[in-house]
Amino acid sequence: MRRLISSGSSFEATIGYSRAVVQDGWVFVSGTTGYDYATMALPDDIEAQCANTLATIARVLAEAGSSIDDVVRVHYILPDRRDFPKLWPQLSQVFATARPAATMIEARLMEDAMKIEIEVTARLRS
Numbered sequence: 001m002r003r004l005i006s007s008g009s010s011f012e013a014t015i016g017y018s019r020a021v022v023q024d025g026w027v028f029v030s031g032t033t034g035y036d037y038a039t040m041a042l043p044d045d046i047e048a049q050c051a052n053t054l055a056t057i058a059r060v061l062a063e064a065g066s067s068i069d070d071v072v073r074v075h076y077i078l079p080d081r082r083d084f085p086k087l088w089p090q091l092s093q094v095f096a097t098a099r100p101a102a103t104m105i106e107a108r109l110m111e112d113a114m115k116i117e118i119e120v121t122a123r124l125r126s
Contacts, residue, residue, distance in 0.1 A: 005063055007056055009037045011110075020060045025124050027064040031077060031117040032056050033109065046078075046115040050087050053118050054094050066122045069097040073121040081106040083115060 006012055007019040020029045034049025035042050037056060043049050058068050074095070078084055084104055095102075100120070109117055 005060055007037045007060060009035065010040070020064055022064045022124065027061060027066045027122040027124060029057055029060055029120045029122070031119040033114045033117050042113055046083050046086055047090065049115050050090055053116060057118060057120055061122055065124050067125070068094055070122040070125060071095065071098045071100045071120045072123060074100045074102045075119040076102065076104040077107050077109065077117040077119070078104065079106070079108050079115065087116070
């Protein structure tokens with residue numbers, strides 16, 4: 001059975017995607033940026049954006065029946081790869097248990113103010 005999960009972001013309806021898709025024991029979380037989706041506010045600094053991004057992902061995974069500790073794959077997308085080391089302390093703490101396979105990609109994001117986008121794949125808890 002396929003289940004779609006929304007974070008309430010206006011981007012989802014406008015662009016036509018789900019924050020996450022749950023199917024066949026997996027949770028596929030779309031690229032998520034640093035917005036606080038309740039207020040649609042985007043902090044200025046990358047560390048705060050990363051914290052918001054990870055909080056959104058954690059909420060979505062919990063709704064799906066999974067968690068950050070069940071993440072097996074993560075993609076980090078940053079417009080400036082030189083910012084990535086600033087996030088290592090935060091990321092190493094959040095993913096200390098999961099230790100997922102990871103890739104960092106340098107690419108422009110949808111808005112210039114966006115400084116990080118994170119996409120994850122996780123297993124559902126048995």
